[in-house]
């Protein structure tokens with residue numbers, strides 16, 4: 398069954414929110430804290446080892462009630478059920494949206510076109526497991542009989558960003574295999590990667606859902622030519638595997654049928670890292686860790702599916718984001734993980750959110766009259782404090798932040814970790830509280846800068862009242878990263894439902910591709 402289409406601006410809650418915005422827009426969060434001494438507790442949620450504090454937002458309980466009412470009026474409950482049970486909610490492509498089935502731990506049937514997909518999902522997982530064990534243990538060898546030392550993931554977009562982010566994110570759990578990623582059609586990219594490699598001991602994983610993507614096919618052909626300088630066509634079966642829905646095209650490339658890992662058209666590219674697209678993750682950290690990663694996402698799926706909205710982490714994050722985007726007029730959101738391991742989280746989230754919700758036509762085919770997808774950006778703390786945070790603290794734009802921190806460091810360097818986390822807390826506090834003219838005045842007086850007060854004071858004032866969410870996780874590990882990514886997937890879904898757009902197609906990337914192809918022909 399298809400989604401119910403409701404223009405959010407026609408709902409009673411949207412109208413109430415517009416009125417309510419006028420009441421709240423000039424209120425400082427400090428007074429909201431003064432009104433409710435339990436605000437932090439009331440506006441915190443817990444899931445396993447993950448804690449979300451959303452108290453530093455320009456919202457009251459009434460705001461939340463109205464936002465959650467908007468979710469209800471948008472028939473979010475109905476949409477969630479259709480999403481998980483495999484209805485064809487990706488109507489423009491006539492497909493179900495079932496990345497959640499890839500991490501589903503139970504054997505209850507999920508039907509697509511009357512066919513239970515669960516057995517084939519589990520079969521492919523078994524194949525990933527067996528292959529991972531054989532490669533890691535050196536049983537599946539390269540063409541000359543040597544075990545593999547290097548793995549190269551060749552793919553782009555969803556066939557690159559997710560695996561790349563997770564392999565880097567979970568580097569601490571990595572085994573002896575070195576993992577490389579080739580994505581850009583820029584020949585220098587592939588050349589730089591190949592120059593380090595030995596064809597005898599390198600496994601190439603060609604990942605393309607469609608196996609028609611220009612970048613991936615061009616890189617794969619270049620790699621094949623390079624490989625054939627040392628090996629024969631017959632050797633391709635030892636050193637090349639593929640992940641795709643397009644079996645014929647993969648076979649045409651020369652990859653042995655046994656070396657093909659299937660995926661399905663009910664998995665969107667940007668949601669595909671849970672499928673065999675995540676093969677390079679499994680190879681890098683071992684299957685058990687990969688399974689823990691899937692389990693973390695599955696646990697978050699259960700939370701999202703079963704928890705009422707007021708205590709539902711993805712729903713809360715989604716509606717708060719809508720509050721800023723559609724009522725405060727914020728255009729972007731910044732995500733700042735306080736761990737160097739998650740340096741590639743922002744590019745991953747950019748595709749996830751912006752390819753999903755960068756739409757200006759609603760589900761009725763009408764041009765929308767309200768804002769949809771946010772601009773997502775970010776990088777790691779503390780590096781960003783020496784880069785773009787100036788603009789977030791004192792610029793003219795209201796930019797909500799997600800801070801992501803970890804209670805424990807992986808190598809246990811307490812001195813570094815305390816400093817890192819002091820910064821994590823300080824940034825949120827500084828954005829929230831700011832620094833008034835009186836405080837600046839006092840500071841300058843105390844430090845003996847009296848004569849500069851008249852000239853410098855205005856520049857040193859921070860107005861504060863700048864919102865942020867604080868996600869605090871015990872430790873970065875496969876399970877917690879799985880849950881974290883699932884939060885952002887479901888947040889994206891909720892926003893698409895409320896904005897009444899289709900989040901699972903991406904026609905917007907086609908025109909550029911067509912024009913590039915025309916230019917190549919001419």
Ligand code: F6P
Nearest residue numbers: 554555556605606607610666906
């Ligand atoms: O950028 C468009 C897109 O279709 C993405 O959605 C997808 O992740 C990427 O290209 C790669 O596609 P494929 O896996 O089919 O090569």
